Amino acid sequence: MATLTMDTSSIILASSRGAEALLGWFEAEALGQSVELIMPAHLRARRHAGFARFVQTGVSTLPEVTTSPMIHKNGETRRLQISVKGVRDANRKIVAVEATITPRDGE
Numbered sequence: 001m002a003t004l005t006m007d008t009s010s011i012i013l014a015s016s017r018g019a020e021a022l023l024g025w026f027e028a029e030a031l032g033q034s035v036e037l038i039m040p041a042h043l044r045a046r047r048h049a050g051f052a053r054f055v056q057t058g059v060s061t062l063p064e065v066t067t068s069p070m071i072h073k074n075g076e077t078r079r080l081q082i083s084v085k086g087v088r089d090a091n092r093k094i095v096a097v098e099a100t101i102t103p104r105d106g107e
Contacts, residue, residue, distance in 0.1 A: 001100060023070065038070045080104065
């Protein structure tokens with residue numbers, strides 16, 4: 001299992017050891033990078049719009065867990081399961097987004 005935490009502009013703030021194992025990026029390489037680092041180019045505009053909408057409204061149009069292609073550091077595309085949740089401040093405003101990424105069942 002991998003965990004990535006991003007700020008509201010999708011910059012990676014934290015990356016778990018599981019992310020290193022699953023996606024190939026060491027935490028030091030991923031920190032400060034856009035989450036688009038792991039997104040296929042053809043999905044970036046749609047992901048950007050959905051991410052911005054989620055940060056603003058707290059409502060995701062995705063199922064609780066969805067399968068999405070992601071790019072490993074070696075360039076290989078992998079279909080992984082992802083779920084996201086908002087990290088909220090005392091006023092319930094989303095200040096970060098935490099993504100949990102896992103291999104698909106049976107892989």
